[in-house]
Each structure stands twice: as structure tokens, then as C-alpha cells.
Amino acid sequence: MKKVGKIIADFPLTPESLIPILQEIQEEFNFLSEDSIKKVAAGLSLPLHHVYSVATFYNVFSLKPKGRNIVKVCMGSACHVRGAGRILEEIERSLGIKNGETSADGSFSLETVNCLGACALGPIMVINKKYNGHITPAKVEKIFQEFTSQ
Amino acid sequence: MTVTKQVEIIIDGRKIRVPQGTTILKAAAMLEIRIPTLCHHEELSPSGSCRLCIVEISNPSQNPDRSWIDSACVCPASEGLNIKTHSPRVLKERKLIIELLLSRAPDSQQIMKLALENGITKPRFTAADEGKSNCILCGLCMRVCNELIKAEAIGFSGRGIKKEVVSPFKIAGDLCIGCKACEAVCPTGVINFKIENKKLRKQDWGVALEMIFCPDCGQPVGTSVQMEQLKEKITITDELLSCCPACRRKKNYSVRTVLHRTAKGLSDVSDYNRLTSKETG
Numbered sequence: 441m442k443k444v445g446k447i448i449a450d451f452p453l454t455p456e457s458l459i460p461i462l463q464e465i466q467e468e469f470n471f472l473s474e475d476s477i478k479k480v481a482a483g484l485s486l487p488l489h490h491v492y493s494v495a496t497f498y499n500v501f502s503l504k505p506k507g508r509n510i511v512k513v514c515m516g517s518a519c520h521v522r523g524a525g526r527i528l529e530e531i532e533r534s535l536g537i538k539n540g541e542t543s544a545d546g547s548f549s550l551e552t553v554n555c556l557g558a559c560a561l562g563p564i565m566v567i568n569k570k571y572n573g574h575i576t577p578a579k580v581e582k583i584f585q586e587f588t589s590q
Numbered sequence: 591m592t593v594t595k596q597v598e599i600i601i602d603g604r605k606i607r608v609p610q611g612t613t614i615l616k617a618a619a620m621l622e623i624r625i626p627t628l629c630h631h632e633e634l635s636p637s638g639s640c641r642l643c644i645v646e647i648s649n650p651s652q653n654p655d656r657s658w659i660d661s662a663c664v665c666p667a668s669e670g671l672n673i674k675t676h677s678p679r680v681l682k683e684r685k686l687i688i689e690l691l692l693s694r695a696p697d698s699q700q701i702m703k704l705a706l707e708n709g710i711t712k713p714r715f716t717a718a719d720e721g722k723s724n725c726i727l728c729g730l731c732m733r734v735c736n737e738l739i740k741a742e743a744i745g746f747s748g749r750g751i752k753k754e755v756v757s758p759f760k761i762a763g764d765l766c767i768g769c770k771a772c773e774a775v776c777p778t779g780v781i782n783f784k785i786e787n788k789k790l791r792k793q794d795w796g797v798a799l800e801m802i803f804c805p806d807c808g809q810p811v812g813t814s815v816q817m818e819q820l821k822e823k824i825t826i827t828d829e830l831l832s833c834c835p836a837c838r839r840k841k842n843y844s845v846r847t848v849l850h851r852t853a854k855g856l857s858d859v860s861d862y863n864r865l866t867s868k869e870t871g
Contacts, residue, residue, distance in 0.1 A: 474759050477758075477759075478759075487736065487742040488742070488745075488758055488759075488761050489732070489736075489742060489743070489744060489745025489746075489756075489758050490745060492745060492747060493745045493747055496747040496748045496749075497748065
């Protein structure tokens with residue numbers, strides 16, 4: 441937990457630093473642990489319930505460990521009409537996890553988003569930061585094979 | 591020193607001059623006009639979350655044809671406002687709000703009573719949690735805990751349909767003093783502490799605090815943590831402090847004085863009495 445202290449120390453100790461600090465911790469550990477939330481609250485002299493309410497309010501923060509690789513499937517209107525639902529089903533099948541879950545070995549987390557702002561590429565799925573556009577259920581398996589062989 | 595500007599507003603046809611920025615709810619109270627509220631408490635910051643105190647506001651000097659709805663507990667008075675607290679539009683919208691509140695807290699006696707008074711027997715809606723929480727998320731419990739008691743044991747988590755009042759990581763187990771102020775202010779009556787095995791408990795918040803019972807009659811007096819805090823604030827012997835109010839009175843001690851001194855920091859003694867009435871009888 442030494443690292444959390446270091447992250448906090450990088451920011452001015454004002455309430456405004458709360459979200460940037462939480463973002464950095466989320467980035468570093470893939471989730472916000474109970475200890476880290478308590479540390480942030482103490483470091484910024486904020487009530488714990490306040491930090492907790494911020495941490496549970498935003499979707500970017502997770503209180504449970506997320507997988508090493510995060511798969512996001514766009515369910516926005518443009519992707520939806522082009523069959524995002526079927527693509528999500530196919531991804532759930534090939535990863536063996538449901539939407540919002542993390543695989544048992546901790547390699548993948550699957551989540552849906554409402555729009556990625558790249559509607560022209562729809563339907564679209566993002567693995568970590570790589571955008572895979574114009575996907576079809578048939579392409580899903582291949583994309584994951586390529587990804588894991590890398 | 592700056593003098594606060596006085597403004598003149600009209601509430602239900604009656605004129606009143608108040609300092610600029612006074613909330614409409616407060617101004618109405620000065621005229622003894624009752625506006626229903628659930629999430630408002632004199633000693634706590636306004637939150638404007640129950641929406642029950644909506645009023646119809648217009649500003650005839652600017653646009654006589656336009657009126658809007660706003661909640662009185664957070665809307666500040668400004669010059670020339672004309673406010674209607676019971677216009678047909680207000681009553682219609684308030685009724686809808688009560689229906690929505692009832693769908694969130696269908697088992698609450700208080701909300702049911704309010705609904706019946708407004709001619710609602712069954713809500714048309716179903717809340718996301720099907721009313722299981724019986725909580726209208728007004729935030730009174732957390733405001734009293736944070737602002738007045740300063741225990742900071744509870745807060746909101748999540749948002750939208752997943753929003754709820756929680757004690758993060760059951761931290762209330764460490765921070766709660768067992769004053770039960772949250773139980774006293776809760777407008778739906780859903781917060782319930784229990785005394786089991788000589789401890790004050792609220793399981794979902796992780797609270798289990800040692801209770802002190804009156805040595806004379808055996809009535810529960812308060813938690814030991816709260817008694818310790820009271821000891822710092824008031825001059826009282828341990829013997830009297832551990833007694834329930836009735837036995838304390840019997841011991842020829844003015845309960846009134848205790849309460850008055852306890853209420854230091856609160857502007858209104860009667861309010862403190864009300865807040866703590868469940869303990870002090």
C-alpha cells in the first residue's frame with residue numbers, strides 16, 4: 441500500500457484532488473481497495489463516506505478488482521441498431537463471462553458503455569485502449585485469438 | 591458592515607418584507623403559512639430533495655404571464671416575487687410527487703398518511719427496488735449525522751436507481767455514537783435501532799454499542815460512547831447521568847437544566863429535546 445501514499449503525495453491536499461487521485465489509484469491497481477479509500481479520506485481530511493460516495497458514483501471506479509484486460513462493448517443507439525446486442529452475446533460466450541463480470545483467472549472484464557463517440561465505426565468494441573470497429577459476431581472469436589496470441 | 595437588502599414578496603396574497611436570500615419556506619413560516627416538507631430541518635442545511643415543498647412562483651413586474659415551480663426550501667426570496675403555495679398547479683404536481691414518494695416507501699406509515707391526506711391510496715408506479723428500501727433518499731439522516739452530531743458515519747453510495755444510504759465498510763461500527771438522531775429525523779421511519787443482548791444494534795451499518803441501563807428502573811438510557819461525550823459537555827455526576835430521565839427527576843435534579851446545557855451549540859432547545867426525545871423521554 442506504499443504506492444497509494446505516493447500517489448496522494450503527488451497532489452495538492454485539497455478536496456479538488458479527490459477524483460484525480462482516485463483515477464490514478466484505479467489506473468494503478470485496477471480497483472479501489474477499502475484500504476486505499478480509507479487512506480485517501482485520511483490524506484485529504486475528508487469524511488470516509490464522502491470519498492466512498494464519489495467512488496461509487498462514477499462508473500470509472502470499481503470497488504472490486506477488475507481483470508487485466510478490459511473489454512468494452514458499445515451499446516449506443518448507432519451500435520445498437522447495427523447489432524451490438526448480438527455481439528455482446530457472442531463476446532459473453534467466447535469469454536465465458538456475463539456483462540459486468542470478471543473472468544475467474546482475472547484476465548478479462550466485460551462491460552458495456554453507452555456511446556464511445558465513434559458511431560461511424562459501429563458496432564464497436566474496445567479492448568483496453570484498442571478500438572475494434574465494424575465487428576460482427578463472426579469476427580469476435582478471431583479478435584480474441586489475435587489478442588491472446590500477442 | 592454590509593446591511594442585507596430587504597425585499598418584498600407576496601405569499602398567497604399576503605405581503606411580507608424579508609432579508610434578501612431568505613428562503614421562501616422561511617418567509618412562509620413567518621406568515622404562518624404551512625408548506626409541507628419531508629427533507630427539511632431547521633438545524634440542517636437545506637437539500638431540496640423531497641420536492642414536497644414546491645410552490646408556484648411568478649414575477650409580475652417582469653413577465654406576468656409566466657410562472658414556474660420551484661421548491662420553497664432552497665429558493666431564495668427576491669424582490670417582487672409572487673408565490674402561491676396551494677394553487678391548482680402546485681396541488682396537482684405535489685400529488686404526483688407524493689405518489690412517487692409512496693412508490694419508494696410503500697410500507698411507511700408516515701408517507702401512507704400523507705398520501706391518504708392527498709387522496710392517494712395506491713401508487714401508480716413501482717420503484718426500481720420495488721419499495722423494499724422504504725427510503726426516499728432525502729438525506730436527512732446523513733445530514734444530521736454529519737452536520738449536527740459530527741459522527742460522519744453514514745453517506746450515500748451509488749447513483750440513480752442504485753443510490754442508497756450506507757455506512758461505507760460498516761464504518762459506523764467505529765464512528766456511530768448511538769444517538770439515534772438519524773432514527774428520530776427519518777421521515778419514513780425506516781431507520782430502526784434495536785437493543786439486543788444489552789447492545790444497541792443496527793446490523794447493516796455494523797453498529798453494536800454497549801448500552802447503559804438505568805440502575806433504578808432498568809430502562810435503557812443511552813450508549814456508553816454517547817454518555818462519555820455528554821460528560822464532556824455538561825456538568826453532571828456519573829450517578830445522575832446513568833439514570834433515565836424519570837429517575838433523574840426523582841433524584842431532585844432539574845432535567846431541564848441538563849438538556850439546556852446539552853443543547854449548547856444548537857439554537858433551539860426544543861429541537862434538541864425533539865431530536866433526543868426517544869432517549870430522554
